[in-house]
Amino acid sequence: MVNIAILGYGTVGSGVVEVLNTNKRSIEKKAGKEINVKYVLDKKDFPDDPIQNLIVHDYETIINDDSVDVIVEVMGGIEPAYTFVKKALLKGKSVTTSNKELVAKHGAELLQIAKDNNISFLFEASVGGGIPIIRPLNESLTADEIYEITGILNGTTNFVLSKMSSEGSDFDDVLKEAQDKGYAERNPEADIEGHDACRKIAILSSLAFGMQVDYEDIYTEGITKIKDKDMAYAKYLGYDIKLLASSKKIDNNIYARVAPMMLGSEHPLANVHGVFNAILIKGNVIGDVMFYGKGAGKLPTASAVVADVVDLVKHMGKNLMYFWSTEKMRLMEIEKVPAQYFIRIKGSSSNLDANVQKLFGAIQVIQLETLNDEFAIITEEETEGNLNKKVEQLKKLTDDETILSIIRLEN
Amino acid sequence: MVNIAILGYGTVGSGVVEVLNTNKRSIEKKAGKEINVKYVLDKKDFPDDPIQNLIVHDYETIINDDSVDVIVEVMGGIEPAYTFVKKALLKGKSVTTSNKELVAKHGAELLQIAKDNNISFLFEASVGGGIPIIRPLNESLTADEIYEITGILNGTTNFVLSKMSSEGSDFDDVLKEAQDKGYAERNPEADIEGHDACRKIAILSSLAFGMQVDYEDIYTEGITKIKDKDMAYAKYLGYDIKLLASSKKIDNNIYARVAPMMLGSEHPLANVHGVFNAILIKGNVIGDVMFYGKGAGKLPTASAVVADVVDLVKHMGKNLMYFWSTEKMRLMEIEKVPAQYFIRIKGSSSNLDANVQKLFGAIQVIQLETLNDEFAIITEEETEGNLNKKVEQLKKLTDDETILSIIRLEN
Numbered sequence: 001m002v003n004i005a006i007l008g009y010g011t012v013g014s015g016v017v018e019v020l021n022t023n024k025r026s027i028e029k030k031a032g033k034e035i036n037v038k039y040v041l042d043k044k045d046f047p048d049d050p051i052q053n054l055i056v057h058d059y060e061t062i063i064n065d066d067s068v069d070v071i072v073e074v075m076g077g078i079e080p081a082y083t084f085v086k087k088a089l090l091k092g093k094s095v096t097t098s099n100k101e102l103v104a105k106h107g108a109e110l111l112q113i114a115k116d117n118n119i120s121f122l123f124e125a126s127v128g129g130g131i132p133i134i135r136p137l138n139e140s141l142t143a144d145e146i147y148e149i150t151g152i153l154n155g156t157t158n159f160v161l162s163k164m165s166s167e168g169s170d171f172d173d174v175l176k177e178a179q180d181k182g183y184a185e186r187n188p189e190a191d192i193e194g195h196d197a198c199r200k201i202a203i204l205s206s207l208a209f210g211m212q213v214d215y216e217d218i219y220t221e222g223i224t225k226i227k228d229k230d231m232a233y234a235k236y237l238g239y240d241i242k243l244l245a246s247s248k249k250i251d252n253n254i255y256a257r258v259a260p261m262m263l264g265s266e267h268p269l270a271n272v273h274g275v276f277n278a279i280l281i282k283g284n285v286i287g288d289v290m291f292y293g294k295g296a297g298k299l300p301t302a303s304a305v306v307a308d309v310v311d312l313v314k315h316m317g318k319n320l321m322y323f324w325s326t327e328k329m330r331l332m333e334i335e336k337v338p339a340q341y342f343i344r345i346k347g348s349s350s351n352l353d354a355n356v357q358k359l360f361g362a363i364q365v366i367q368l369e370t371l372n373d374e375f376a377i378i379t380e381e382e383t384e385g386n387l388n389k390k391v392e393q394l395k396k397l398t399d400d401e402t403i404l405s406i407i408r409l410e411n
Numbered sequence: 412m413v414n415i416a417i418l419g420y421g422t423v424g425s426g427v428v429e430v431l432n433t434n435k436r437s438i439e440k441k442a443g444k445e446i447n448v449k450y451v452l453d454k455k456d457f458p459d460d461p462i463q464n465l466i467v468h469d470y471e472t473i474i475n476d477d478s479v480d481v482i483v484e485v486m487g488g489i490e491p492a493y494t495f496v497k498k499a500l501l502k503g504k505s506v507t508t509s510n511k512e513l514v515a516k517h518g519a520e521l522l523q524i525a526k527d528n529n530i531s532f533l534f535e536a537s538v539g540g541g542i543p544i545i546r547p548l549n550e551s552l553t554a555d556e557i558y559e560i561t562g563i564l565n566g567t568t569n570f571v572l573s574k575m576s577s578e579g580s581d582f583d584d585v586l587k588e589a590q591d592k593g594y595a596e597r598n599p600e601a602d603i604e605g606h607d608a609c610r611k612i613a614i615l616s617s618l619a620f621g622m623q624v625d626y627e628d629i630y631t632e633g634i635t636k637i638k639d640k641d642m643a644y645a646k647y648l649g650y651d652i653k654l655l656a657s658s659k660k661i662d663n664n665i666y667a668r669v670a671p672m673m674l675g676s677e678h679p680l681a682n683v684h685g686v687f688n689a690i691l692i693k694g695n696v697i698g699d700v701m702f703y704g705k706g707a708g709k710l711p712t713a714s715a716v717v718a719d720v721v722d723l724v725k726h727m728g729k730n731l732m733y734f735w736s737t738e739k740m741r742l743m744e745i746e747k748v749p750a751q752y753f754i755r756i757k758g759s760s761s762n763l764d765a766n767v768q769k770l771f772g773a774i775q776v777i778q779l780e781t782l783n784d785e786f787a788i789i790t791e792e793e794t795e796g797n798l799n800k801k802v803e804q805l806k807k808l809t810d811d812e813t814i815l816s817i818i819r820l821e822n
Contacts, residue, residue, distance in 0.1 A: 019554050019696050022696065023554060023555065023556055023695070023696065026556050027553065027554060030553045031553075032732070124551070130696075130697040130698065130700065131700055132547045132551030132552065132700065135546075135547070135550060135551050136543045136546070136547055136551065139546060139550070139722065140543030140546050140547070140715075141543065141714075141718065142438065142441045142442075142717075142718045142721040142722070143430050143434060143438060143713070143714040143715075143716075143717035143718045143720075143721065144434065144714055145434055145437050266684075268703065271679075271682040273677075283714065284433070284434070285429075285430050285433065285434065285541075285710040285713065285714040286541040286704065286705070286710070286711050286714040286715075287541065287704065287708075287710070287711055288703075288704060288705070289541065289542055289543065289702070289703065289704035289705075290701075290702070290703035290704065291700070291701075291702060291703075292679065292699075292700065292701035292702075292703065293697065293698065293699060293701065294697070294698045294699070294700075297698075299696045299697070299698070300696070300697050300698055302554070302696065303552075303554040303555055303694065303696040303697040304551075304554075304697075305554075306553075306554035307550075307551050307552065307554045309554075310553040310554065311550065311553070314732065321443070321725065
């Protein structure tokens, strides 16, 4: 029998208990041992829940109990999660966490402590909810040199963009609906500004490239500026707009970026709708592989946490060799990153003046019948730095309100 | 250093050597040891290939060399692969194979031998080429009870169906083109009759449900009867036709089936085109997860084989706990399996006679402008047995040529 303690009895924590109960027999068969929840740490009490007799309010009870071998950290946030997890690892207890902030910020250090103590620190649920991605990246794609990771890593924003696309609705209306339905938080900033996706791509990039990718260094743009008019052009072109989190190796440099992108309909991520997430990985021998599933939610996330618990129980007293160095990765400046761009411009394409054509060269021009006072162009690939210069020049030649929107584009 | 021997220097075998050379540094870092190809077994010689000095023609050289710890079997076919692999495992050498026939037929026995000898038998490349699926199924989805696996598991047939769909071409023409391009074999039967997909779903089902699923027991229907007219209806309806290999738990029974299916555009597998494969897995807590990538090809397949080698080297002298029982799973009879059906019928829907309506009840009727002498219906869900009875009755009431085609349908 292995005793485990769960830190935090919120959505994920209660999901973990539910999954362990629901699939008790098959889980223990795969783990090879009985799994016993000995403690649940929470500030609150849950008098009507059978879990109440396991509730403790003081972490010391757990950390000082040598019969507890596995800690499940599902509190979220940096503190006190970081202190609790570090203590546990130093005491020789293996840990699994669903906490993306913690892993993005302190992953390298915690993995090293786990290695030094011959135990493991796992975090499958921290990215992509239920989607198996951390373990495949570490254990399945080992023959490849990975040169790109691109994902739809946030279900809330994908739900909002999918609704805007299918219904032609406005961002604010859809966000309100998502909040009413509980798909979006009352304070939705972490999702809609891209911060959540940014932490997740930081974790995947650190793992794939073996060095610490600080999320503060990742260029991050949310979806708040996406208009129903942008979506109308996208539909007309057969494109879709998705919030993509990517990191990519160009020569020996790596860039990372979170931004809304126009995606061609043949792009594997273009068909990922609603609250689903997906991660596309490109390797130098395997080519493209994609992992798809529910990126959030109580049970899918708990499924990933419990799969980690099974792994920890199966490999007790052994370090599962996940690793990235604490050495900081210097990312390419966003100005040097190339892309194609969709640009909405005030005015009419029929008198598309020489300025636009001279500045942007060979471009595709789109004029929607329903929008007479504006048009759009799609540029050739060029660096963000170059694009910004051209945009500044165009503004000087016309006025500051000439450019209505700019969205990166990928086929 | 770990010595390995490769059995078979065909497409996959030479791919394995190429991958080991191309990514030598990163692979050995992940494996933790140098990997040395000591022997390559093949009947032929390769005088112009640097591999020639490793070529042996007699398996005894390999099996009797105690310095060889890992065997890579990429010959294909049951014999002599089965004899070679069994001998290796009994001698305490771990094995990885890309051989779906071998795994489908003898997987349970070989896994047991590996377990008894505290070594491992891995076969990631036997299903889905480069797509990580065997390892995720065993090591990531451990918190779930899996109740459905449905995959596009054959790239040749998916290429043919995708072309028929996008170009409106006839089956025979597209097959010929695929053969000319090398996407289909000169003798394409194993692919187009569904036998290849059948072996693969047998392996996935055996693993997921823990008992031996004999491929001979799986209802298997190929794509040779799919007409351009079927595809025309599918397009009109916004559906796509795909060859799906599935197994599914209904109550406590399991059915397995390989058959062309009409898929609604929102189905996750509907957007998997060309030579790509994908596997959709449904679990009772995780919900839907999907794995997507190149299902065949030299380098993707070799990538999966080498990932197994890395795993074997990392866990030398340890059994990686993959398992299914030799006990045979009794599958549901296909007559008891429920589905919706698309049926093309000779005649005109405007005088859709009482027979059709009385027999099939609430149905959707489709009449294409371009096809005047026929129409199609979509039935409610019912068992194959019931459907067959109705079809027989309809034939009796009209004539034997009334039914032009029947394709199962899923939204």
